[in-house]
Amino acid sequence: MKLGPGEHVIVRTRPHPRALLLPFIGALVVLAASGFGLGLLSRDGLPSAILGWVPLLVVLVLAVAVLILLRIFLRPMMRWWGMRYILTSRRFIKRHGFSTRREHELALASIYQLDTSQTLLQRSTGSGTLTVDLGRDRTVVYPDVPQVHTFKEFMVEAIGDLPLTVMFDGVDMEADPVRDHGQEESR
Template sequence: MRLKLAPGEHVIVRTRPHPRPLALPFVGVLVVLAATGFGLGLLSRQDLPPVVVEWVPLAVVLVLAVAALILLRIFVRPMMRWWGTRYLLTSRRMITRRGFSTRREHELALASIYQLDTSQTLLQRSTGSGNLTVDLGRDRTVVFPDMPQIHTFKEFMVEAIGDLPLTVMFDGVDMEADPVHDLEGY
């Protein structure tokens, strides 16, 4: 589904979270594949006891099924979660979309943002990613985890907030209008 933009609104950045959190599940895939290969190698040995030999076909299917279930759990789910998450920064909104079949969308008007904070762990710093915390006032914050190129993204957001018309920033009160000249009688 395409993003519907208001007149004068344009997309500045369209990105996904940084793929760094997928590194540990990938290592898990390698361990599961190595363990599966080792288990299948044990089951293919010629010196197995006769009692075990008759159960080898069932054991092979069982080992492969368990390996497939573990791979689904430790890698496919995080991969699909990462693949289905998008961050969109437009000239007026920050939009987060999550999911494939059931899509959740969260929008933040740039005019409602009071403060932007970034934080980076050592691993995030080495890859240029980080967590972007958006302060909406009244103790309401939204965290966008693993934002790629966090400092560049923050600069784009600050620039987009600065480019907003002043009327948007103050609930429709036209701040650029002529002030009232003289209030005689008050």
């Protein structure tokens, strides 16, 4: 990521790992079921009709387990691993993708309002959903932001630290227009 002059990174984080809880539980179930299946195939007293098929059935159980693990655990893990929320002194960036990288960038000066929401589960883990209002009925939602209230405070502080010329498209809003206008009339 290339930073502009005077820009610095404030926060770089991933979404909260709570999103991996269900895939992890699913992986445990798949591993337990696979272990049970392999245990059944390795026991004594199997019918003679199945004994010839045991090596193939073992490979089949392992292959099915690996395919299911890739689908329900590795895929969400890679999605989580490849996602980042980056807050700089001028921009908010969401990067995602592992093999194909995508990036969504918002200038902090374009943000009108920040809202946070938390479900009961999110409150217990400290994460939450950050909704960014860009005006004109345009909102962007960022789910599972860790420590969402602290992250929002960092964003509000970064927006407050922006120079006024950035906030108002180059117009110097610090000058008092009434006083300057009055001085021009008296000249």
